[in-house]
Amino acid sequence: MQDVLHALFFVTAFGMVFLAVIAAEYLYVRRAGKTGVYHPRETVANLAAGFSYKIVDGIAIALFIQAFYLWVYQYGLQWNPSASVISIIALIVFIDFCFYLNHYMMHKVRWFWSGHITHHSSEHMNFSTALRQNFTFAFSGSWVLWWIPAALVGFDKNWVLLAIEGNLVYQFFLHTEQVRKLGVLEKVMNTPSHHRVHHGSNPAQIDRNFGGIFIFWDKLFGTFQDEDTAGEIKYGVNHMPAKPYNPFYLQVHGWVELAQDVWRFKDLRILYKHPEWADEHYGDSNQSMAEIPPTEKA
Template identity: 40%
Template sequence: MNFEWLISHPEVLLLALAPLFFVCILLEWLVRNRLPVNAQYHGVEVACNFALAAMHQATDLLAGLLIAKLYLWLFDWRMFDIQMTVVSFIALIIAQDFCYYWFHRASHRIRWMWAAHVVHHSSENMNFSTAFRQSLMYPLAGMWLFWLPLVVIGFDPNWIVFVVLLNLGLQFFVHTQAVKSLGFMEYIFNTPSHHRVHHGRNPQYIDKNYAGVLIIWDKLFGTFEPEVDTVEYGITKPVNSFNPLTVTFAEWRDLLADVSQPHLTWRQKIALLLSPPQASNTIENSGSDNNNLVDEKTTV
């Protein structure tokens, strides 16, 4: 496998990185006795995490065929012809990470998107295998929409997909409790400490540290929170299941039940889809006015 072939087939990047991921999992497992209880590996949960990863990968490959056609069509309308050099590659990495920040933030603040993203947060443990906990519903939730500006600007779609997957691959390494601090890197990059906060259900940690690779976006847009108190992992509305199908569709089931209530107006139904995760009776009691919505804080 050479680099040119990889750029032409960026969808295999995470598979190419899989051996490195498994080495990290093995090393973390070997030092498990030095780690907190909620960093331990439990067979049934690890199996669930791997199943979720496989389902996510399969769906991404299938959906990617359609999304690639859209990206290529939009690429014909691009603003600039950007040639890939070292400088433009770095610019793409930074631009994509900026887009990822807003995708990630939207995934916590829009219930339709949270229904997919909640899968990643539903574990009450934090170890490298937690990074595999992904949803097959991301294409339906609209993750791909956030990279469209990069195509319109003029970055080659293959390079965009490569950088998106590279970003996700790098995020694997922040899902651990084995690393406490990375010194000066904490000021610029997303680190295990920053990401542990993001997975916390402690009130002060909810909806914080959306960073992909660079933590600077959280600091710029007011969503940064340092790790101070011990992190409690998971969500405030637990799924309580290791069945990958239950984990995947639990929030979609609840969302469908909420929007199917017959007494809701269409405006209220749309508000349920687009508002932050909340108690199902909030919109019922708000009439047609959506200005008084109060978050249930089910996001982490």
């Protein structure tokens, strides 16, 4: 019960910080006379999706994710280093590498993408976009790639929780167009410039810049794309949701479409193939949904 209360406290505390930053960005762009940065209905949908995601995720961490972590921990190296500058840096870097792997798989495996598509379906880039998450993340299983390697190494679960939450807090501040290039930091750190490319849907932008805090993973594994050479960035996904302002629909439509494709084609390979595989193999099964005029979308 105490872990659940801690999770709810974290959601409340950082939720207030995030809302304050979103409000500040909104007031800034209005005062600067910039238009098209915030869309009211989309922003409300982002906030609602983020709230449901973090509540479910926090409870899931308290109820079963940490329990599974401890079960795996007993079979690992049980390193359990004492707190030091080196061990803390090692944990931060290791957790970010695990996030890179997790994030990469969320883009490459249809099962994982069915939950992650929510985050990429926004047509705008602002701080509220960071909260456009999916409450099904805790049940998709992709968190195993982020949490469990640390259990096998032997990091304390509370340290890991802080490192993961800190990683997510850092990523919140990547979702903006108001911060341009950050000089030498662009070479090592993930920045708003790099993350804008990640949210693009044009060919040069798809499946690029997967890092959380650091960008050198992408440079090391060949998934990096600089904003200067990425072309004009178009936010969103190839198959936009039919109801872009319905928070519940935004979080479940990917799973519904996955189930429909598996049922229609009687092919379980769809579950683990890349997200566009069914369209490429059997034809564009989602074309009718993608072509619904905006005026008919709820």
